[in-house]
Amino acid sequence: MDISVKNVTKIYGTQRALDDLSFEVKTGEILGFLGPNGAGKTTTMKAITCYLSPNKGDIFLGGTSVSKSPDIIKKKIGYLPENNPLYMDMPVMDYLKFIGKLQGVDKANIEAQVCKMVRICGLDLEKHKKIGELSKGFKQRVGLAQALIHDPEVLILDEPTTGLDPNQIIEIRELIKEIGREKTVILSSHILAEVEATCDRVLIINKGKIVADGTPESLRKEAQGKEILKVGVNIDDKNTVYNALQQLEEIEVVSFVDEDKHLFLIESYAGKSSAQSIFEMCMNKGWYLTQLTPVEKNLEDVFRELTN
Amino acid sequence: MKQIWIITKKELKGYFDSLMAYILIVVFLGLSGFFTWLYGNNDVFFINRATMQPFFSIAYWTLFIFIPALTMKQIAEEYKTGTIELILTKPISDWQVVTGKFLATFLLIAVTLALTLPYYFSIASIGPIDHGSVLTGYLGLLLMSAAYISLGIFASSITSNQIVAFLLALIIGVFFQILFGIIAGAFPGIVGDVISYLDMQYHYHSIIRGVIDSKNIIYFASVIAAGLMASELSLVKRNIN
Numbered sequence: 001m002d003i004s005v006k007n008v009t010k011i012y013g014t015q016r017a018l019d020d021l022s023f024e025v026k027t028g029e030i031l032g033f034l035g036p037n038g039a040g041k042t043t044t045m046k047a048i049t050c051y052l053s054p055n056k057g058d059i060f061l062g063g064t065s066v067s068k069s070p071d072i073i074k075k076k077i078g079y080l081p082e083n084n085p086l087y088m089d090m091p092v093m094d095y096l097k098f099i100g101k102l103q104g105v106d107k108a109n110i111e112a113q114v115c116k117m118v119r120i121c122g123l124d125l126e127k128h129k130k131i132g133e134l135s136k137g138f139k140q141r142v143g144l145a146q147a148l149i150h151d152p153e154v155l156i157l158d159e160p161t162t163g164l165d166p167n168q169i170i171e172i173r174e175l176i177k178e179i180g181r182e183k184t185v186i187l188s189s190h191i192l193a194e195v196e197a198t199c200d201r202v203l204i205i206n207k208g209k210i211v212a213d214g215t216p217e218s219l220r221k222e223a224q225g226k227e228i229l230k231v232g233v234n235i236d237d238k239n240t241v242y243n244a245l246q247q248l249e250e251i252e253v254v255s256f257v258d259e260d261k262h263l264f265l266i267e268s269y270a271g272k273s274s275a276q277s278i279f280e281m282c283m284n285k286g287w288y289l290t291q292l293t294p295v296e297k298n299l300e301d302v303f304r305e306l307t308n
Numbered sequence: 309m310k311q312i313w314i315i316t317k318k319e320l321k322g323y324f325d326s327l328m329a330y331i332l333i334v335v336f337l338g339l340s341g342f343f344t345w346l347y348g349n350n351d352v353f354f355i356n357r358a359t360m361q362p363f364f365s366i367a368y369w370t371l372f373i374f375i376p377a378l379t380m381k382q383i384a385e386e387y388k389t390g391t392i393e394l395i396l397t398k399p400i401s402d403w404q405v406v407t408g409k410f411l412a413t414f415l416l417i418a419v420t421l422a423l424t425l426p427y428y429f430s431i432a433s434i435g436p437i438d439h440g441s442v443l444t445g446y447l448g449l450l451l452m453s454a455a456y457i458s459l460g461i462f463a464s465s466i467t468s469n470q471i472v473a474f475l476l477a478l479i480i481g482v483f484f485q486i487l488f489g490i491i492a493g494a495f496p497g498i499v500g501d502v503i504s505y506l507d508m509q510y511h512y513h514s515i516i517r518g519v520i521d522s523k524n525i526i527y528f529a530s531v532i533a534a535g536l537m538a539s540e541l542s543l544v545k546r547n548i549n
Contacts, residue, residue, distance in 0.1 A: 049397040053547050074399040081397070085390030089326060090318075101314045102398040146394075 001062040001076060001153040001184055002027050003048065008057035010043050010208075017043040018054065019208035025201075030180040032199030032216075033188035036307050040208040041188040042082050045158050048186070049079045061154060075104060078147035082158040084140055088132030092123060092142055095131060096149055103150035117145040121175070137168040144172070148179065155179060157187040161194060173198050192300050206307040219302050227268040230257065231278055232291030238262050244281060250274035263291065311400045315408025316415065319382070323416050332374055333420050340366050344427060358435030363427055364445040364516045371417065371453050372485055376477035378416065379460030380470045382409045383539065387468035392543075402543040406465070406536055410457055417453045421446060441518040448515035451528040452508060456481055458535025465539040484508040484531070 003025040010018040018040045025031045033041050046052040048059055050070040059066040066073050087095055096114045105113050118127050121141040126134055131142055140160065147155060160176065161169045169191075176185065177198055189195050195202055196216045204212040204219075212219055233241045238256075245254045245264060250272040257263040268274040275292060282289045323329040343366040345351055351362055383406075386392035395405060428442055456477075463477035464470075485508055492504035504510065508531075511524040 046393070051393050051397050051546075071399050071401070074397060077397070079394075079397045081390060081393045083390055085392075085394050087322075087391055088389070089322065094321070098314065098318050099398065102311065102395075102400060104399060 003154060003184060003186070004060045005044070005048070006057050006059065008044070008047060008054045008059060010040075010047060010052065010054045016208050018047070020057070021205070021208060021210065022057075023203060023210060023213065025184055025186060027184050028180075028182065029201055030176070030185040030187070030199045032195030032202045033186055033205070034192065034195055034202060034303060035188075035205040039205045039307070041205065042158055043208075044205075045079075045081075045156050045186065045188065049077055049156055050074055075150070076153045078150070078152035078155045080143045080147045080157045080160055083162075084143040086131045086139060086142060086146075089130060091130050092118070092127045092134070095142065096145055099146045100149045105150050113149060113151075117149055120148070121145040122171070136163050137165065140164060140168070140172065144175065153183055155183050155185045157185070159188055159190065161189065161191065169194070192303055204303060204306055211306045212302065220296065227273050227275075228295040229266045229268070229275060229278070230291060230293045230295055231264045231266055232289070233262055233264075233282060234288040234290050235262065241287070244285070245278070248274060248277050248281065250277055265295070311404045312408040312411065315395075315400070315405055316411040319409050319412030320415060323378070323412070328378065329416055332378065332416070333423060336367075336370055336374060336420050337423060339370050340424060341427070352431060352434075358431050358437040360428060360431060360437070360442050360445055361516070363424065364449065367421075367424070367449055368452065368512060371449065372456065372481055373478075375413070375417070375453060375456040376460050376463070376474050376481065378413050379457055379464050379477060380474040381464065382413070382461055383465040383543075384468050384470045384473040388470075396543070403536070403540045406461060406539045406543065410454075410461055410536060413457045413461075414450075414454055417457070418450065421449055421453075438518065441516065444518050444520055445516040447520070448512050451515065451525075452512050455484070455508065455528050455531040455535070458532045458539070459484070460535075462535045462539045462542070465542040 005021060005023050008018050008021045009016065021040070021044065033044070035041050043052065047054050048061075048066065050066055050073055053067055061073050061076060064072055087098075090098070093114060096117060097110060100110045100113055118124055121144055123138065123141055123145060126138050131139060134142065140163075144157075144160065147157070157176065161172050164172060173194060176187065179185065180198075187195075187198070200215065202212070202214065202216050202219055203210060231245070235241055241262065242254060242256075242264070245251060245266065250268050251266055251274050252269045253267040255265045257265045266274060266278070275294075278292065279289065281287075323332075340363055343351065344360075344363040345353075347362075348354060352359070355362065383392070386395065396402065428437075431437055432439075459480050460473075460477040463480060464473040467473050467476065484506065488503050489507040489509055492500045492507060494500075495503060505527065511527045514521060515524050
């Protein structure tokens with residue numbers, strides 16, 4: 001089921017949380033939603049899940065309007081709100097059954113469905129405990145299980161891995177990836193590596209507007225511009241190397257990274273690659289090349305450039 | 309209807325899992341039992357007649373205090389923990405959530421009142437009792453409880469602090485319970501009539517005396533409806549700012 005957000009504007013008091021925001025998500029896509037705090041990520045998710053209605057514009061899920069038929073839409077969405085709110089004094093099983101019933105899971109299927117979710121989310125040992133007694137990671141799994149209980153076509157996860165330890169983060173990511181094979185998933189996050197690891201497409205928003213849209217690779221490439229290489233030459237006299245490097249015609253700037261280890265950072269002119277000529281030069285002079293690695297800009301740099 | 313019942317069942321279970329229900333039942337039965345049978349002044353033996361009137365008078369005040377304690381957390385806590393967002397993004401409308409919670413508290417009160425039926429059987433076995441007025445007495449208590457529950461839920465729906473919700477429900481309650489009756493005397497003519505119509509004691513007493521007037525029923529029905537609608541509005545309010 002595809003999601004299309006059309007010209008959505010949401011105003012809180014005098015502040016425009018979403019400013020004429022439009023984007024589409026195709027069926028089976030995992031979309032990563034990035035942005036600094038207060039960019040409008042959560043507001044967008046609340047609008048898609050019918051919790052808030054936008055001042056202007058509308059959202060469609062598979063052609064059905066969110067504002068006109070929220071009851072149909074709500075059945076198709078599995079939603080994990082920010083900070084994962086849960087009824088702390090309910091036992092896990094009761095809670096999942098309660099949500100399942102609300103979501104309209106058949107009475108005959110509900111037991112089986114709850115058991116399936118408990119298994120998928122690894123809650124078997126904890127299923128009879130009260131939710132308030134669980135550790136944060138298990139609470140997060142309960143939140144995910146609750147979002148998945150009715151086998152929704154669309155999954156919306158607001159910062160699904162906050163507060164988890166690295167092992168749990170990896171487990172939850174794997175889980176999302178696996179689920180995302182058949183479903184349309186939107187997830188928001190502060191952790192860029194996470195988005196890079198799980199998502200097919202990244203959307204960066206700032207001040208309620210989209211500032212970047214594309215696969216993680218294409219975003220990185222776009223921001224890359226010039227080629228940057230880290231070069232290490234194992235020769236005592238570093239100034240000779242420095243001068244020799246500077247004389248190569250593809251190279252714009254040469255700078256020292258680590259003087260002791262004879263490492264240089266080399267920036268080529270736009271559109272040119274200097275790797276080959278560096279290699280050939282060293283070969284001709286009989287120098288021993290210890291390192292020749294491209295320095296890639298990561299998503300963090302892209303993010304900082306776009307949202308600052 | 310199914311959705312409302314799901315919420316009602318969950319809330320009722322919450323009352324019984326958290327001891328709230330047992331405390332209410334024990335304290336209510338204790339208090340009303342004491343004043344009905346043992347108090348010595350104005351109890352059944354003092355009046356020396358087979359009547360439930362002492363019970364209906366005391367139950368009226370006990371419920372007045374207890375109901376805000378039951379309703380205070382119903383929506384306020386959902387705001388505080390954020391579960392309101394969880395529940396309202398499920399296929400359920402705002403009014404179904406409010407009505408479900410209302411019904412849960414109402415059923416709890418109904419169960420509590422049902423547990424006082426042995427008082428009725430005991431008194432009926434002592435002497436001739438006016439069965440009609442007992443029936444209307446219970447009806448009056450149920451109507452009055454429903455009105456305060458709906459006002460209590462409204463108080464709970466405008467704050468995320470349970471204590472504020474409790475006090476607010478009591479303050480609103482005091483107006484209906486006492487103040488409207490007093491204020492009405494200060495205003496002559498039509499204004500006074502309107503204010504005295506709002507006084508809950510007046511309607512309650514005319515019902516427990518055995519007179520069921522459509523005027524009284526309409527009064528309780530409108531207070532209940534107003535409370536529930538106001539609660540729903542304050543949930544919808546999240547969209548207006």
